[in-house]
Structure formats: structure tokens, C-alpha cells
Amino acid sequence: MSRDHRIPWHALLGQALADALNGLPYNVSTEEELALRSQRLDVLIIEQRPAPQDIQRVRSPEQRPDGLEDLVAHNLLSFKASGAVFDAWALEELSSHYVTYRKLASIRALRPLPAADQDPGTPVVEPRTAYPLLPAADFRSYAIATHFPRKLIKQLPAGSCQRSQTPGIYRLRAGTRDVRLVVINQFRRLPHNAPWGLFSSDERHRRAALEQYHPRSEIGVHLHNLLAHYKFGEGNMAHTTEDMKREAREWLVKHYLDQLDPEDRLKGLDPEDRLKGLDPEDRLKGLDPEDRLKGLDPEDRLKGLDPEDRLKGLDPAFIEAWLAKQRKDH
Numbered sequence: 001m002s003r004d005h006r007i008p009w010h011a012l013l014g015q016a017l018a019d020a021l022n023g024l025p026y027n028v029s030t031e032e033e034l035a036l037r038s039q040r041l042d043v044l045i046i047e048q049r050p051a052p053q054d055i056q057r058v059r060s061p062e063q064r065p066d067g068l069e070d071l072v073a074h075n076l077l078s079f080k081a082s083g084a085v086f087d088a089w090a091l092e093e094l095s096s097h098y099v100t101y102r103k104l105a106s107i108r109a110l111r112p113l114p115a116a117d118q119d120p121g122t123p124v125v126e127p128r129t130a131y132p133l134l135p136a137a138d139f140r141s142y143a144i145a146t147h148f149p150r151k152l153i154k155q156l157p158a159g160s161c162q163r164s165q166t167p168g169i170y171r172l173r174a175g176t177r178d179v180r181l182v183v184i185n186q187f188r189r190l191p192h193n194a195p196w197g198l199f200s201s202d203e204r205h206r207r208a209a210l211e212q213y214h215p216r217s218e219i220g221v222h223l224h225n226l227l228a229h230y231k232f233g234e235g236n237m238a239h240t241t242e243d244m245k246r247e248a249r250e251w252l253v254k255h256y257l258d259q260l261d262p263e264d265r266l267k268g269l270d271p272e273d274r275l276k277g278l279d280p281e282d283r284l285k286g287l288d289p290e291d292r293l294k295g296l297d298p299e300d301r302l303k304g305l306d307p308e309d310r311l312k313g314l315d316p317a318f319i320e321a322w323l324a325k326q327r328k329d330h
Contacts, residue, residue: 041101042078043077043079045074045077064192065195066167066168066169066188066193073139074105075142076097076098076139077141078090078144087152088152090152091152091172091174095177095179097141098141098177102136103133105139106132106134107124107126107127108124140180142181146199147201149181156173160172167186168182168186168196182196184200184201185200185202189205191214196209197210198213
């Protein structure tokens with residue numbers, strides 16, 4: 001059937017039901033928009049396949065936090081922090097996120113560009129025709145709670161929750177899919193579980209996790225200081241602002257400065273900042289004559305250079321002509 005002659009099944013069904021319920025206190029609508037607001041998933045972990053040139057940079061395998069040993073391609077996490085209850089409604093919301101996200105990921109997979117190269121600002125539009133969904137096995141949902149959700153278990157059919165061999169990890173049956181239940185307070189207090197323990201509702205557990213936690217990146221250092229401050233009133237909060245910015249600059253300089261062209265290197269810097277700490281040779285290293293002078297007025301071009309450095313590269317005839325003019329003028 002051609003695109004212009006698709007049968008509007010939803011509209012037709014809606015009309016049939018509206019007619020069947022005519023005279024009764026019901027309203028029938030079709031294609032109803034259900035998003036009350038922007039739908040945001042708490043945490044999403046997506047597998048990234050490194051480019052061939054980046055394979056050597058991938059960190060060697062280490063013991064992961066319990067529950068994350070066998071991550072799949074798309075991992076959806078719903079987290080209820082201390083004081084919040086993970087109940088049946090929260091579980092149903094997680095299931096709806098899975099349905100929505102699986103559609104979204106499947107549509108993105110139809111695009112010609114790899115996910116990493118796609119413009120995040122480009123809106124995702126659901127195709128009018130049927131499209132293949134990514135395999136259900138590529139998706140896993142995690143229900144993460146600080147303490148065991150007794151209310152949720154009572155709301156589910158008997159036998160829906162099964163304990164695993166790992167303390168704190170359970171298997172929940174939600175409809176046709178399994179959900180991995182993660183109970184932070186029940187985890188073994190071991191170094192590899194410190195990232196979980198930082199969010200425990202038990203203060204002794206949090207303190208032990210804070211001592212065991214070893215950041216692996218600038219993000220980890222930042223997180224460590226934030227949690228130390230918020231949970232215990234400790235930690236260097238200055239690190240969360242100026243120090244974090246400084247570390248970010250240092251990281252960018254170390255990894256990306258050599259990939260920038262001259263204009264990008266100098267963008268936003270005033271003439272003095274461009275020259276700070278550089279001897280004459282370093283000021284000019286790697287720049288062709290035109291790049292050396294871009295955006296600088298004559299005084300800035302010569303500032304800090306001794307007479308010999310000012311004259312380097314000039315045609316002797318030009319120097320003689322300039323000297324002759326100076327003698328004539330004086």
C-alpha cells in the first residue's frame with residue numbers, strides 16, 4: 001500500500017468507539033500526547049565502541065561494582081535516594097522509560113552517522129512507516145534503592161522477586177521483562193563497591209565508602225569532594241569551582257592543544273596573555289610569519305624584544321634606508 005493510502009487505524013477505531021459510547025459520559029480521542037513534561041531518565045549507561053585509534057587507550061579490565069559486571073549495550077537506571085520509596089509506581093515508570101527509550105535508540109540507529117557523530121540538537125522524529133526495533137536483549141533496566149523496597153515487593157505477585165548470589169542484587173519480574181533490583185545498603189563494603197556505598201543511607205557505610213573510594217579521573221575527584229561536603233561537612237569545596245576549572249584547562253591543554261590551529265590557540269587572549277612566560281623563540285614557534293602578527297598592533301608585536309630580535313629577518317637594505325631617514329630627520 002502506498003504512503004498516501006495508509007489506513008488510519010487509530011482514528012477509525014476511535015470513531016467506532018466514540019459511536020459505540022454515544023450518549024454515555026465518555027470522551028474518545030486518538031493519538032493523545034502523553035508527555036506532560038520532558039521525560040528524563042535518572043541515569044543511562046550506553047556502550048561505546050572505541051575507534052581503532054583509541055583502542056589502546058581503553059582502560060584494562062578491573063573489578064566493577066556489584067551489579068555492573070555484565071552491562072549490556074543500553075542500561076537504564078532509576079534511582080530512589082534515601083528517603084524516597086521505590087514502589088510499584090516507580091517500577092511502572094521505569095518500564096515506560098524502557099519502551100520510550102528503546103524506540104528512540106532504534107530510530108537513532110537508522111541514521112547514517114554513528115551515534116557519537118550525530119548532532120544532539122537534531123530532533124528525533126518517529127518514522128511514519130514501521131521500523132525495526134533493536135533487540136530487547138540489548139536493554140536492561142535497573143531499579144536502584146538505598147534500602148530494600150518492602151512496599152514494592154508486597155505490591156508485586158508472589159515470587160516476583162528473587163535473590164541472587166550477590167548480596168544486594170535481586171531479580172524482579174515486571175511484566176514480560178526482568179528488572180535488576182540494586183539495594184545499596186546491602187552491598188559488601190569492599191573497595192570495588194565504594195561508588196555504590198557513597199550513596200548509602202547508613203552514615204558508617206558512607207564514611208567507609210568515602211575512605212575506600214579512589215577517583216580515576218577529574219570527575220571522580222570532583223564527586224569525592226562534593227559528597228564529603230554535602231554528607232559530612234568536609235572536603236575542599238573550593239575544588240568544585242576554581243580547581244575544577246583549572247584541572248579541566250590543564251586536561252584540555254595536555255590532550256588537545258596540539259590539535260588546535262593558531263587562531264583557536266589565541267582566541268580570547270589579550271596581547272599580554274599571549275606572550276606571558278614565553279621567550280622570543282617560544283613566542284614564534286610553529287607559527288608562520290602571518291600568524292605571528294595576526295591581531296597585534298606594531299607596539300604589541302615588538303614588546304619585550306631586544307633590538308637584535310626586532311631586526312632579525314629584515315632586509316639589510318630596508319634597515320639602511322630606515323637609518324638614513326632617521327639621520328635626515330634629525
